[in-house]
Amino acid sequence: MRNLFMLLISLFFCSCSGQKSKINGISFVASPKEINDTNIDPVVRVNANWAAVMPFGFVKNLKEPSVIFNTERQWWGERADGAKRTIELLNQKGIKIMLKPQIWVWRGEFTGNISMDSEEDWNTFEKSYEDFIMLYAKLAQEMKVPILCIGTELHTFVQKRPEYWSQLIQDIRAVYKGKLTYAENWDQFANAPFWDQLDYIGVDAYFPVSDSKTPTIEEMKKGWEIHKSKIVALQGTIGKPVLFTEYGYRSVHYTGKEPWDSNRTNGNVNLEAQSNALSALYGEFWNESWFAGGFLWKWYHNHDEVGGEDNNRFTIQNKPSEKLIQSLYKDD
Incomplete structure (x- = not known):
């Protein structure tokens, strides 16, 4: 009887510790200028225990076979020195890091459509991308970063x-000894050919879950059913935990209809829709044993100057959803 009691106690504490180990992350947007520890305090207050640090490389168009990166013309936070200092500042506050180097195509064209027209251009592009990623793989090893994301939304290339x-x-594994993931877009995550070589199945989780102007939490949870079943199927096949390398919703009407939409149109602010969408996603995934957690898109360094109740963008800063995430991340 005593052995049974001890087993039950052990299982209870294991399940609790499993919850505590979830990645309650934010996506920390690169700063134009150097930041200091006061810029990290709001991350701590929202109860995030992880942050994605995102240096950038740039390509001129979808056919350009070279990545421009780590240049003086870039923002401070987009370069290796800025990324390193940002990691240091977050670590000092107890925040763990996923280093997530990303590509930006001029004029905002979708990275998933990057494709070369000749073998020569493919070879040139591949060498350039390798140089870009290996720079940050070495930085990740130097800084003892726990997770490195090796690419974001590059399905044609992949x-x-x-x-x-x-x-x-x-x-990458020859120089970096931490965990690896890749961030694939919601509609292509099942098609990446290398999940078995990585440690996490990474998904940018902008799945359409509702056509309503202000959907309820239950409506959005219902909208998750078909997508969640596909995620579960892939996870069962691959046997690796699922990580939402990005997740989030704009505070705008119809936020669950096309959550990937990042147009610059103002107005149609809907704070309730954002909160309901985040509540539904959290409720559907954070208690699943196969789910590692996620990184909320997105969080700016200048907290007091961004977001707010007239803002319809992705950030939760200075909106009701900030208090919601603070509560959800605390309870995890």
């Missing part, structure tokens, strides 16, 4: 050049 990616992962 699916057309699988041998390249398989070799790149081996090269």
Whole structure:
């Protein structure tokens, strides 16, 4: 009887500790200028225990076979020195890091459509991308970063050049000893060919979950059913935990209809829709044993100057959803 009691106690504490280990993350937007520890305090107050740090590389168009990165023309936080200092500041406050180097195409064209027209251009682009990622793989190792994300929303590149990616992962592991993931878009996550080589199945979780102007939490949870079943199926096949490398909703009407939409149109502010959408997503996933957690899109360094109740963008800063996430992240 005593052995049964001890087993039950052990299972109770294991389940609790499993909850505590969830990644309650924010996506920390690169700052134009150097920041200090006061810029990290709001991250602590929202009870985040992880942050994605996102240095950038740039390509001129979808056919350009070179990545421009770590140049003086970039914002401070987009370069290696800025990323390193940002990691240091977050670590000092007890925040763990996923380093997530990303590509930006001029004029905001979708990275998933990057594709070269010749083998020569593919080879040039692949070498350039390798240089970009290896710079940050070495930084991740130097800074003892727990997770490195090796790419974001690059499905054409990934699916057309699988041998390249398989070799790149081996090269990264030769210099970086932490965990690896890749951030694939919500509609392509099942098609990445290398999940078995990584430690997390990374999904940018902008799934359409409701056509309503102000959907209820229950309506959005219902909207998750078909998507969640696909996530569960892939997770069962691959056997790796699922990480939402990005998740979030704008505070705007119809926020669950096309959550990926980042147009610059103002107005149609809907704070309730944002809060309901985040509540539904959290309720659907955070208690699942196979789910590692996620990184909320997105969080700015200048907390007092961003967001607010007239803002319809993704950030939760200075909106009711900030208090919601503070509560949800605390309870986890």
